[in-house]
Amino acid sequence: MAERSKKEPKVDSTLSKGLSVLENLARARRAKGVTELARELGLTKSNTFRLLQSLCRLGYVRQETGGGYAATLKMWQVSRASVDTLNLREFAAPEMAYLASETGETIYLAVPEQLSVVYIDKIDSRKPIRTWNPIGGAAPIHCVGTGKAILAADYDRLRDKLVEPLPSHTDRTLTTLNALDADIERSRARGYALDRGEFRDRIYSFGAAILLPDGEPVGALGISVPNVNLPDGGEDRFGALLAHAAEAVSRKLNRA
Known part of the structure; x- marks a missing residue:
């Protein structure tokens, strides 16, 4: 009897979307607004806003004076720790x-x-x-x-x-x-x-x-x-x- 193939683990959709927002901001050299991010990532504006608020609370994203969002140094610190390993x-x-x-x-x-x-x-x-x-x-x-x-x-x-x-x-x-x-x-x-x-x-x-x-x-x-x-x-x-x-x-x- 053939061995049953293992199922691929499911990817949490909220986590996946949050990481896509973070990766987009980490690559950018300027702050981005909710509408721009939502359009680039194919997300709704309400979903994008909620993800940004969560990332801000966790310290990975900050909201600039003009209203846009940018990745913080915490993103750099995590990536640098990964490089050091x-x-x-x-x-x-x-x-x-x-x-x-x-x-x-x-x-x-x-x-x-x-x-x-x-x-x-x-x-x-x-x-x-x-x-x-x-x-x-x-x-x-x-x-x-x-x-x-x-x-x-x-x-x-x-x-x-x-x-x-x-x-x-x-x-x-x-x-x-x-x-x-x-x-x-x-x-x-x-x-x-x-x-x-x-x-x-x-x-x-x-x-x-x-x-x-x-x-x-x-x-x-x-x-x-x-x-x-x-x-x-x-x-x-x-x-x-x-x-x-x-x-x-x-x-x-x-x-x-």
Whole structure:
């Protein structure tokens, strides 16, 4: 006798609708009114209003002065706690090993920490001339590849936190916001960021951001290369490899 197939568990409709409201507001960059939300989600205005009131009481949504509704920081805190439980090193390990094999250079995994990046994992190069940063070490976000990749992914929010003149580390460091603006645009167009000796003389670093489903950069993969090791055409090749690897890690996070 064939085994009876298990029934799919029922989804509570009120919970489902409430989550759809919360997800909509979390993605939005402005407050939204009841009518707009109801139209976008295919709900009645009365139902949408009741859901918003419940979310306000729970602290996930607030009503703005103009009458619209927006997600609160509680939504961010919950999502950040969820991210913290993910083992980013484990997710990124295969891609880091691939990059190390393909380039022979030092590979880093970095996460943002205010206006710096902190290296949480690395694979050292075995070449005689190589770069070196310790796990747990930090670097300014505006002048290394991993940092500039994170900036490029969240520049609208992070730009206002940067103050001129930006700290200088070599004669190549970008110290004005206008110069950084142009560099970020180039990074976005290429799909990866590049530091040509801006933090350490004669050290090139590439970076590509690892993104959460909502587009928030949770970290970045990086390749660090002494300029004497960089082959002809190396910028394009290393950058393309890195962008592909970071995208692969982002896809894993999206499925987690």
